[in-house]
Amino acid sequence: MIYLHIGQEKTGSTAIQSFLNYAEKRSKLIEKNIFYASFFHKPNSMPFVLYALGPAKNNLSKPFFKTNEEYLSFSAKIEDRLNRIASAASKESKIIFSSEHFHAQFRSEEKIRRLKSIINNFFPDQCFFWLDLLLPN
Numbered sequence: 001m002i003y004l005h006i007g008q009e010k011t012g013s014t015a016i017q018s019f020l021n022y023a024e025k026r027s028k029l030i031e032k033n034i035f036y037a038s039f040f041h042k043p044n045s046m047p048f049v050l051y052a053l054g055p056a057k058n059n060l061s062k063p064f065f066k067t068n069e070e071y072l073s074f075s076a077k078i079e080d081r082l083n084r085i086a087s088a089a090s091k092e093s094k095i096i097f098s099s100e101h102f103h104a105q106f107r108s109e110e111k112i113r114r115l116k117s118i119i120n121n122f123f124p125d126q127c128f129f130w131l132d133l134l135l136p137n
Contacts, residue, residue: 001094002119002128006102013100017043020096034094039081049101051078052115082122091125102130 007013019025020036021043029036039047050064055071065071089095106112119128 002123002126003094003096004102004115004128004130005096005098006106006130007098007100008103009100013098014043017098020098033090033092034096035085035089037081037085037095037097039078045097045099046101047074047078048082048097049099049105051075052118053105053111054114079122086122089123095123095126 005013005016007016020029021038026036037045037048039045051074055065055068065074085095102115106115116128119126
């Protein structure tokens, strides 16, 4: 089962990510067949968000990729990490991705379909859920 935590900015997402990424907690989560998908020692899944957005020149990716070649090199590293997570997990595993940028960047049907396609490619036959922690106004 895939869980996407798409919490809005400034709603405590960093606290959740820090908890999930803490090494001692991580080993206990793995014992319970729960994997937290972090990338490049970042406490959240922002690199995965950049990958899922694709090579288009959007505001989020501009500071990271000056050329298409840089994006392709980055993509290969993300795909390697996703393959390693997928091979370590079983169909019964729970895999958590967390980033505030899911909420901010995946607002169109096209982007959501692309994200779903990527997840299905690496984690076939898995359901996935959007978890959005909204605070009342």
